[in-house]
Amino acid sequence: GESVGLHLPTLSVQEGDNSIINCAYSNSASDYFIWYKQESGKGPQFIIDIRSNMDKRQGQRVTVLLNKTVKHLSLQIAATQPGDSAVYFCASHEGARQLTFGSGTQLTVLP
Amino acid sequence: NAGVTQTPKFRVLKTGQSMTLLCAQDMNHEYMYWYRQDPGMGLRLIHYSVGEGTTAKGEVPDGYNVSRLKKQNFLLGLESAAPSQTSVYFCASRTGNTDTQYFGPGTRLTVL
Numbered sequence: 001g002e003s004v005g006l007h008l009p010t011l012s013v014q015e016g017d018n019s020i021i022n023c024a025y026s027n028s029a030s031d032y033f034i035w036y037k038q039e040s041g042k043g044p045q046f047i048i049d050i051r052s053n054m055d056k057r058q059g060q061r062v063t064v065l066l067n068k069t070v071k072h073l074s075l076q077i078a079a080t081q082p083g084d085s086a087v088y089f090c091a092s093h094e095g096a097r098q099l100t101f102g103s104g105t106q107l108t109v110l111p
Numbered sequence: 112n113a114g115v116t117q118t119p120k121f122r123v124l125k126t127g128q129s130m131t132l133l134c135a136q137d138m139n140h141e142y143m144y145w146y147r148q149d150p151g152m153g154l155r156l157i158h159y160s161v162g163e164g165t166t167a168k169g170e171v172p173d174g175y176n177v178s179r180l181k182k183q184n185f186l187l188g189l190e191s192a193a194p195s196q197t198s199v200y201f202c203a204s205r206t207g208n209t210d211t212q213y214f215g216p217g218t219r220l221t222v223l
Contacts (some may be wrong), residue, residue: 042217091153098159
């Protein structure tokens with residue numbers, strides 16, 4: 001079946017540095033990808049998404065890169081702030097199928 | 112708009128007891144979902160609904176039932192709770208025009 005996995009369960013960065021969170025997916029037919037942020041005790045919050053007809057998409061301080069050749073997705077956070085500390089999930093789906101979620105990366109921002 | 116709300120926030124059950132979790136959304140979304148989240152694992156889909164009066168099974172439906180009698184509400188029922196159902200439950204919804212799901216704050220359920 002389809003699987004989505006994150007490369008590292010934890011990531012620590014210095015405040016002000018850029019963060020890169022990686023995700024790999026197994027289904028080459030996946031056509032939609034999304035990143036969520038989950039703070040402790042809260043529900044997942046939408047960050048940014050991208051479709052398979054794009055390689056890059058930018059939001060406010062965030063960029064998602066999609067490499068379909070190696071089935072890899074990354075989330076870049078510019079000038080990481082203490083409020084960015086959270087668990088980050090990627091998810092993907094193919095067509096009308098339901099989203100498949102990765103297990104998450106805990107991002108810790110160090111002062 | 113309140114977005115997606117869940118009731119209750121916390122609950123402790125004994126094995127064999129039943130309960131219903133309520134999800135409500137005020138965004139007029141067609142699609143609604145129930146997920147469970149366990150430590151070290153991604154969100155897993157329990158059941159979902161593509162519109163009022165419809166429900167479908169997700170990845171882990173056993174031991175749960177759902178109902179979507181009103182468009183704004185999606186109920187998740189546990190008829191006979193088991194310790195394996197200890198988890199955090201999240202509801203989500205979306206329109207039929209986008210793939211972006213919006214999540215509620217979660218219900219933490221413990222089954223003793």
